[in-house]
Amino acid sequence: MTAMSMRSPALALAPNGDGFWRKSLAASLAVALHGAVAVALMLGWSTERPGVDAPRVMHTQLVVLPAPAPAPAPAPTPEPVAAALPEPVVIPVPTKPTVDPQVQAQKLEKAALARKRVEEKKLEQQQRMATEQRNRELEQQRLSQARAASEKARAPVPAPTPAFDSRQYQPLSKAAPDYPERALDKNIEGDCSVEYTVNTQGHVENPKVLDGCHPLFIRPSLAAANTFRYQPRIVDGKAVAVPAVRNTFHYRIK
Numbered sequence: 001m002t003a004m005s006m007r008s009p010a011l012a013l014a015p016n017g018d019g020f021w022r023k024s025l026a027a028s029l030a031v032a033l034h035g036a037v038a039v040a041l042m043l044g045w046s047t048e049r050p051g052v053d054a055p056r057v058m059h060t061q062l063v064v065l066p067a068p069a070p071a072p073a074p075a076p077t078p079e080p081v082a083a084a085l086p087e088p089v090v091i092p093v094p095t096k097p098t099v100d101p102q103v104q105a106q107k108l109e110k111a112a113l114a115r116k117r118v119e120e121k122k123l124e125q126q127q128r129m130a131t132e133q134r135n136r137e138l139e140q141q142r143l144s145q146a147r148a149a150s151e152k153a154r155a156p157v158p159a160p161t162p163a164f165d166s167r168q169y170q171p172l173s174k175a176a177p178d179y180p181e182r183a184l185d186k187n188i189e190g191d192c193s194v195e196y197t198v199n200t201q202g203h204v205e206n207p208k209v210l211d212g213c214h215p216l217f218i219r220p221s222l223a224a225a226n227t228f229r230y231q232p233r234i235v236d237g238k239a240v241a242v243p244a245v246r247n248t249f250h251y252r253i254k
Contacts (some may be wrong), residue, residue, distance in 0.1 A: 021042065047176045169198070169245055172231055177224035177249050192217040193248040194225045200239040202230040210246075221249045 074175060184188075192213035197205045207225040209218050232239040 009128055058104060070071045073140075169230065169233070169242060171228040171247075172202070173227075173229045177217075177220035177251075179251060179253075180220060183214070183216045183251065187253060188214060189252050190214045190217060191248055191250050192221040193246055194221050195244060195246045196225055198230045198233070198242040198245050200232055200241055204228050204230075204234045204245075205241075212253075217249070217251055224249065 133166050190213070192212040194207050195210055196207035198203050204226055206223050209221060213221065228247070230242075230245075234240075
């Protein structure tokens with residue numbers, strides 16, 4: 001009887017499947033390693049080792065200074081020779097005589113009294129001089145008043161100037177005013193008083209109409225007043241102006 005050995009297909013493919021996975025894993029690791037190196041190179045990784053700083057060394061040196069030279073000893077100063085002093089001369093001091101306190105007090109009192117009398121005499125002399133000066137001033141004042149009174153008595157007394165009445169001061173020439181036509185048409189009558197100043201030449205100055213004058217009579221009254229002529233008024237030989245001279249114009253229709 002022929003023996004037949006039959007192999008299973010799974011068993012036949014088992015050795016080939018393990019080799020495939022191994023190769024795949026190795027390829028994956030190689031690809032990952034190359035990718036990591038490429039990334040490191042892109043980020044600036046270098047294969048050179050960083051340099052190490054050399055240690056710092058401090059060097060010291062011992063310096064020996066020479067000893068200072070000793071200072072020279074000062075020269076000895078000669079001692080002064082004491083000069084021979086003359087023997088002191090004794091001067092006798094006069095002794096003051098003792099003064100009695102009562103006698104000294106009396107002298108002081110007399111001196112005070114004498115000073116007081118001198119001051120009183122001086123004050124009396126000043127008062128006497130002031131009184132004499134006042135009397136002289138009063139006497140001069142009386143003399144001046146008496147002299148003024150005598151001069152006033154000898155001066156001629158001017159005669160009193162008689163009172164001047166401007167109402168009696170009449171013009172030498174005067175013209176009647178023109179009767180206004182409007183007043184004639186309306187049969188208006190009335191009076192108009194004008195006040196003015198007569199200057200030293202006898203002319204009328206600054207005429208003005210007083211209250212109570214009808215408006216139609218103002219202009220002809222002022223025009224007529226300006227034509228008046230007066231005899232200049234003489235006072236103490238000089239012509240003077242006469243203020244507040246008045247004249248009344250009567251307007252009547254006949």
